[in-house]
Amino acid sequence: VKVKKQKNKPSKKTPAPCPLSEKKTVKKVTKKTKKTGLRSNPLIFEKKKRSNVIGVGVRGKRDLSKYIKFPKYIRIQRKKKILLQRLKVPPAINQFNEVLPNAESQDLFSFLNNYKCESKKEKKKRLEKEAKKLKADGKVKPKKPVTVKCGLKCVTRLIERKKAKLVVIANDVSPIELVLFLPALCRLKGIPYCIVKNKAKLGLIAKKKKATVLCLTDVNKGNEDRLNYFSELCMKHFNNNIEIRRKWGGQKMSAKSLMAKKIKDKALKIEEAKKKVISAKL
Numbered sequence: 001v002k003v004k005k006q007k008n009k010p011s012k013k014t015p016a017p018c019p020l021s022e023k024k025t026v027k028k029v030t031k032k033t034k035k036t037g038l039r040s041n042p043l044i045f046e047k048k049k050r051s052n053v054i055g056v057g058v059r060g061k062r063d064l065s066k067y068i069k070f071p072k073y074i075r076i077q078r079k080k081k082i083l084l085q086r087l088k089v090p091p092a093i094n095q096f097n098e099v100l101p102n103a104e105s106q107d108l109f110s111f112l113n114n115y116k117c118e119s120k121k122e123k124k125k126r127l128e129k130e131a132k133k134l135k136a137d138g139k140v141k142p143k144k145p146v147t148v149k150c151g152l153k154c155v156t157r158l159i160e161r162k163k164a165k166l167v168v169i170a171n172d173v174s175p176i177e178l179v180l181f182l183p184a185l186c187r188l189k190g191i192p193y194c195i196v197k198n199k200a201k202l203g204l205i206a207k208k209k210k211a212t213v214l215c216l217t218d219v220n221k222g223n224e225d226r227l228n229y230f231s232e233l234c235m236k237h238f239n240n241n242i243e244i245r246r247k248w249g250g251q252k253m254s255a256k257s258l259m260a261k262k263i264k265d266k267a268l269k270i271e272e273a274k275k276k277v278i279s280a281k282l
Contacts, residue, residue, distance in 0.1 A: 085252045092180060094249030096171045100194050104233060108168070108194070109201065111226055115148045115216065117207045148214045150206040152178060155213045156185070164191050164215040166231055170199035173212045182213065183238070192234035 100108065118126070130142050149158060158164040159182075167186055173179045186193035196202070202211035219227045238244065253261070 085250060086254075087250045089249035091245055091247055091249075093176055094247060095183060095244045096169075096176060096179075096195055097249060098195065098238075098244050098247075099171050100196050100234075100237060105196055108196070108230055109205070111223070111230065112148060112168070112205050112214070112216075114220075114223070115146060116205050117147050117150060118145065119207050146218050146220055148205055149217060150202075150208070150211045150214050152213055155215045156182070158215055158217060159185055159189055159191055162189055162191070163217050165219070165227060166216045166234065167191060167193040168202065168214045169193060169195050170197075170202050170210075170212050171195050172198045179212055187239055190239075192231040192239055194230075194234040194238055 099105070126145075149155060149164075155164065155167065159167065167182070169179055169182055183193060183195075199210040199212055202214050203209050205211070205214060216227065
């Protein structure tokens with residue numbers, strides 16, 4: 001059997017120093033070269049230079065709202081809004097798009113905030129106080145605070161009896177048929193009315209989630225001038241305004257159809273011009 005001879009390889013280990021020598025052993029130091037392109041710390045994201053090479057650059061931000069699937073009720077709302085713009089809307093429904101101007105509506109709401117409806121707790125406290133006074137004195141006339149009246153049935157009854165002094169209607173009631181007759185009824189009875197944005201704001205005054213209609217039957221002694229000012233303003237904008245009752249709504253074309261119409265009209269003009277040239281030659 002042949003035995004392979006092992007070659008004497010040079011050992012990497014440094015030899016032990018001589019016990020009598022004063023020289024110190026020096027370890028061989030190998031320098032590690034850093035690789036370019038790698039991060040020094042993998043946990044920290046280092047900023048890289050933007051590359052302008054095709055296919056490498058970062059894409060710009062896009063509007064991805066059309067790819068989102070919105071809930072069904074939101075989709076119905078949007079479709080309804082577009083339909084009302086496209087279709088021919090009669091004046092009786094279109095009048096609810098004409099709203100009291102922003103500055104005047106803010107003044108009106110600040111005035112109505114003084115006549116907010118009572119909550120159940122406030123009413124309970126008031127009745128308890130009156131009951132205590134009745135026990136002590138024997139005879140007490142109970143005084144109700146002057147507040148706004150809310151609710152469709154209640155308001156229509158007050159308008160028919162001519163007890164309402166100012167009527168405020170929300171513009172976004174659905175179905176709109178609930179409130180459709182109120183402007184005509186107010187005009188018939190000669191009561192000032194106004195259409196306002198929106199039923200949630202009216203709900204804050206009525207201390208409910210939403211309120212379709214509010215009306216004032218009485219006012220405190222100091223605020224009679226302000227009530228007269230708002231009633232005159234409403235008469236001017238709504239009761240005596242004939243244009244609102246005659247104006248039709250809708251029939252607004254989309255941007256796509258407007259562009260198509262523009263191209264069609266341009267083509268027709270070119271054809272007419274050509275016909276004129278041919279007729280002149282003949």
